[in-house]
Amino acid sequence: MSTQTASLSTPTTARAAGPAPAAKDLSQQRQKEMLADYFEKLTRAKEAGQKIVYTFVPGNLNELIAAAGMMNVLPEINALQSGMRGRSGGYITEAEKHGHSEDVCTYVKCDIGMMLNGNIGPTGTKLPEPDLLLLSYTGCFTFMKWFELLREHYKCPVAMLHVPYQPEGRITPDMRKYIVDQLEKSIIPALEKVSGRKLDRDDLAARMALSSKAEDDLVAVWESAKHTPSPIDGYFGGVYYIGPIFSAFRGTQGAVEYYRELRAEVEERIRLGLGPVGPDGPIGPERHRLVVEGPPNWTSFFDFWRMFSRENAVVCASTYTRVGGLYDLGFRHDPDRALESLAEYCLGCYTNLGLPSRIDLLEKYIREYQADGFLINSVKSCNSFSAGQLLILQELEKRTGVPGGFIESDLVDPRYFGKANIDNRLQSYFQMLDARKARGYA
Amino acid sequence: MSAPTDPCAPLLARAEALLEDLSLHGVAAWKAAHGGAPAIGIMPVFAPRPLFEAIGVLPVNIYGGGDRVDVIKGDAYYQSYICHIPRSTIEMGLGGQLDALDGMVFPSTCDVIRNLSGMWRMLFPQKYSAYLDLPQTFEAPLGGLFYRHELSRIAAELVARGARPLDADRLREAIIVENRRRALLADLASLRAREPWRLKASEAYLLTRAGAVLPCAEHIELLEAFLAAAPERPVRAYDNVRVIVLGAFCEQPPIGLIRTLERSGCDLVDDDFQLGLCAIDGAIPLDEDVGDQSPLDTHDPLDALVLSYTLRGQATATRYIADGVKGEALVNRVRTLGAEGVILAAPSFCDPALLDQPMIEQALNDAGIPFTSFKYAENSAQFQTIREQAGAFSDSVKLWGAA
Numbered sequence: 001m002s003t004q005t006a007s008l009s010t011p012t013t014a015r016a017a018g019p020a021p022a023a024k025d026l027s028q029q030r031q032k033e034m035l036a037d038y039f040e041k042l043t044r045a046k047e048a049g050q051k052i053v054y055t056f057v058p059g060n061l062n063e064l065i066a067a068a069g070m071m072n073v074l075p076e077i078n079a080l081q082s083g084m085r086g087r088s089g090g091y092i093t094e095a096e097k098h099g100h101s102e103d104v105c106t107y108v109k110c111d112i113g114m115m116l117n118g119n120i121g122p123t124g125t126k127l128p129e130p131d132l133l134l135l136s137y138t139g140c141f142t143f144m145k146w147f148e149l150l151r152e153h154y155k156c157p158v159a160m161l162h163v164p165y166q167p168e169g170r171i172t173p174d175m176r177k178y179i180v181d182q183l184e185k186s187i188i189p190a191l192e193k194v195s196g197r198k199l200d201r202d203d204l205a206a207r208m209a210l211s212s213k214a215e216d217d218l219v220a221v222w223e224s225a226k227h228t229p230s231p232i233d234g235y236f237g238g239v240y241y242i243g244p245i246f247s248a249f250r251g252t253q254g255a256v257e258y259y260r261e262l263r264a265e266v267e268e269r270i271r272l273g274l275g276p277v278g279p280d281g282p283i284g285p286e287r288h289r290l291v292v293e294g295p296p297n298w299t300s301f302f303d304f305w306r307m308f309s310r311e312n313a314v315v316c317a318s319t320y321t322r323v324g325g326l327y328d329l330g331f332r333h334d335p336d337r338a339l340e341s342l343a344e345y346c347l348g349c350y351t352n353l354g355l356p357s358r359i360d361l362l363e364k365y366i367r368e369y370q371a372d373g374f375l376i377n378s379v380k381s382c383n384s385f386s387a388g389q390l391l392i393l394q395e396l397e398k399r400t401g402v403p404g405g406f407i408e409s410d411l412v413d414p415r416y417f418g419k420a421n422i423d424n425r426l427q428s429y430f431q432m433l434d435a436r437k438a439r440g441y442a
Numbered sequence: 443m444s445a446p447t448d449p450c451a452p453l454l455a456r457a458e459a460l461l462e463d464l465s466l467h468g469v470a471a472w473k474a475a476h477g478g479a480p481a482i483g484i485m486p487v488f489a490p491r492p493l494f495e496a497i498g499v500l501p502v503n504i505y506g507g508g509d510r511v512d513v514i515k516g517d518a519y520y521q522s523y524i525c526h527i528p529r530s531t532i533e534m535g536l537g538g539q540l541d542a543l544d545g546m547v548f549p550s551t552c553d554v555i556r557n558l559s560g561m562w563r564m565l566f567p568q569k570y571s572a573y574l575d576l577p578q579t580f581e582a583p584l585g586g587l588f589y590r591h592e593l594s595r596i597a598a599e600l601v602a603r604g605a606r607p608l609d610a611d612r613l614r615e616a617i618i619v620e621n622r623r624r625a626l627l628a629d630l631a632s633l634r635a636r637e638p639w640r641l642k643a644s645e646a647y648l649l650t651r652a653g654a655v656l657p658c659a660e661h662i663e664l665l666e667a668f669l670a671a672a673p674e675r676p677v678r679a680y681d682n683v684r685v686i687v688l689g690a691f692c693e694q695p696p697i698g699l700i701r702t703l704e705r706s707g708c709d710l711v712d713d714d715f716q717l718g719l720c721a722i723d724g725a726i727p728l729d730e731d732v733g734d735q736s737p738l739d740t741h742d743p744l745d746a747l748v749l750s751y752t753l754r755g756q757a758t759a760t761r762y763i764a765d766g767v768k769g770e771a772l773v774n775r776v777r778t779l780g781a782e783g784v785i786l787a788a789p790s791f792c793d794p795a796l797l798d799q800p801m802i803e804q805a806l807n808d809a810g811i812p813f814t815s816f817k818y819a820e821n822s823a824q825f826q827t828i829r830e831q832a833g834a835f836s837d838s839v840k841l842w843g844a845a
Contacts, residue, residue, distance in 0.1 A: 099803055101796035103523070103817075108797065137578055137762075141553045144578065144762055145797035152768065152801055160579055160762055164588070165550065167559055167573035178588040182579060354573070355560025380523045383553040383793060387528070388561050390519050395564065408521060
């Protein structure tokens with residue numbers, strides 16, 4: 001039996017804290033190779049004349065960027081990788097020394113600190129500087145400030161894609177048209193200007209068809225967690241599953257093959273009646289099924305995961321794994337209406353939904369995945385996620401009768417991960433879930 | 443011999459009473475006098491007030507509870523690392539202090555105000571609640587058209603709730619009145635910059651903020667009365683340092699904090715307090731020639747309202763600066779007003795202001811303009827540290843500014 005803990009992104013320090021990882025699944029091996037190959041290409045991009053676009057995960061236009069012959073770099077991914085590799089604390093301190101407030105997003109400060117320290121990426125090599133900052137303003141106000149800050153440093157052009165918010169959880173024709181018009185009149189011309197070539201629209205459509213295939217398989221993987229026992233962990237394990245499709249590989253044959261293999265592996269686990277694999281090996285008999293709202297902490301990712309896995313608590317669904325697209329609500333990239341479909345993708349990312357829609361979604365997950373608890377990990381850095389989470393907690397308990405837990409940490413600032421405090425809270429929470437079960441409430 | 447009386451004192455007292463009317467008794471009185479016409483709260487930073495006035499709605503800018511609301515329930519909705527204004531606003535809503543309002547509009551200022559829009563919808567389902575997505579692209583066929591749809595949508599939603607239909611003539615009239623107000627606010631700013639001892643920043647603050655709860659025409663009367671009486675004020679000039687305050691555009695500093703800055707040797711010759719009332723540079727370009735903005739046309743009053751934002755919106759932390767240089771607008775204001783320094787005053791945990799700050803500091807450094815910075819909350823009560831900091835700053839500018 002293999003484990004899912006090892007991948008390119010598994011940090012050396014975290015790996016040292018647990019047992020040595022066992023052999024990898026084929027999908028993990030493929031993901032590792034894909035990422036290594038991509039970062040290798042990034043390292044050589046400038047000498048190969050390859051143009052580089054920095055952009056963000058939610059609302060990313062990966063197919064468009066690739067069809068324009070460019071490669072993407074995702075600063076959030078770099079920041080979380082720095083967090084997992086134990087480097088974010090130093091980077092954040094560096095940024096604060098340069099005048100960045102202790103109150104603001106630590107992804108931003110980590111990225112700025114990394115930039116100030118030579119922009120060394122996850123594989124230990126220097127990341128290429130951007131030729132274009134593609135600002136997909138989706139679901140997070142801070143994105144705009146982030147790229148304003150990077151523009152000051154890199155002095156490169158910025159293309160702004162303003163994605164309207166969905167306060168009522170529905171996409172109106174005006175919203176869609178606004179984005180399509182921006183793509184046609186602003187974003188595509190900006191990409192063409194930097195890349196020096198005309199956008200190949202057939203290539204764009206072909207890539208979107210590939211996206212759709214991979215999205216089908218990803219949804220099957222997510223929804224496998226409706227099975228009892230769940231064959232996957234949809235939060236800690238889930239962040240690995242979303243890796244390729246949320247980063248550089250949506251719209252590639254590599255992603256199609258990765259998700260096909262992953263789905264087959266997960267279906268095999270269901271056939272064998274196996275639960276997920278945790279940071280230290282297979283998780284014991286499933287004791288708690290949880291839904292989690294909010295991003296994970298990256299600086300103590302494996303310690304955090306162990307707080308769940310040692311209690312045999314499995315996360316069957318999470319909202320963080322939907323920040324790059326709500327495919328399980330039916331959205332697919334559509335090659336026949338490429339730009340409209342990209343617009344709907346941008347509009348539909350989780351944090352771009354109004355709070356009532358987010359609560360509806362969480363309620364749906366709690367019911368459909370038959371969760372006996374839900375947990376909110378409220379991160380200091382991210383007001384987009386965090387503002388309103390205490391109301392989410394109240395409302396979900398009221399609607400479902402399922403008890404919620406609430407903990408606080410941060411994305412990549414190690415100063416805000418209070419291990420003992422979080423552990424105590426989680427233990428109390430799990431004990432409460434046990435007590436409810438013993439009284440027949442579950 | 444008795445001290446000379448200040449002819450402006452009653453006007454300032456009225457403005458301060460409006461500031462202190464947290465339960466919106468004045469708004470309730472306006473509604474009663476207007477057959478129960480709707481009044482709508484507007485959270486910071488900006489929504490175009492003439493749109494509301496044109497459909498018979500009283501727009502009321504809401505700035506939270508300041509330092510006069512004891513926040514208990516509101517804290518139950520927010521973690522410690524989120525700014526203060528949404529807590530006190532929820533406290534006021536749950537406590538009935540906003541009952542005079544028929545609804546709220548939440549502009550796209552930041553993620554906290556954005557998420558508050560959804561919270562409001564859930565906490566007060568019987569009231570109207572709207573999110574106003576202000577554009578971050580400013581070309582007329584892109585952000586301009588989108589913004590026009592947003593304004594039309596909100597107007598239509600309010601009409602469905604009892605407001606008058608949006609009519610071009612009435613909107614034109616509302617814009618003309620608003621432009622008169624804007625001219626008076628510009629006069630007020632000019633007076634303050636020219637003679638800061640005749641109109642202190644704290645007084646300008648009160649006079650401007652009165653416009654948050656008054657119909658435009660009434661605010662105009664107040665401003666006109668003040669400007670007419672101001673030359674007769676008994677004043678005494680001080681040898682203070684001329685500074686601009688930046689960063690306080692959403693959650694407002696307590697009035698005591700503004701007065702503290704004044705007492706620390708600073709003449710605050712400009713600021714971005716309550717930016718919602720001043721977010722546009724100049725007039726709304728009704729019937730003006732602003733070049734080709736097709737498909738928008740300034741002869742259409744709704745288009746003119748849209749263009750006032752896309753073409754003349756002030757450079758602020760909540761607005762994407764596409765082509766300009768960050769901080770350039772501030773440096774230009776420093777030069778124009780003959781300011782000697784800048785105080786960067788941001789609310790704690792204010793993402794837009796604090797993320798902007800390193801870029802603003804860089805621009806000030808590059809321009810050789812001295813600055814200092816501190817954080818506050820709307821309910822800050824201890825000003826001594828800030829007074830010492832601002833006092834040390836003003837002293838250093840006085841002593842070394844010319845060096």
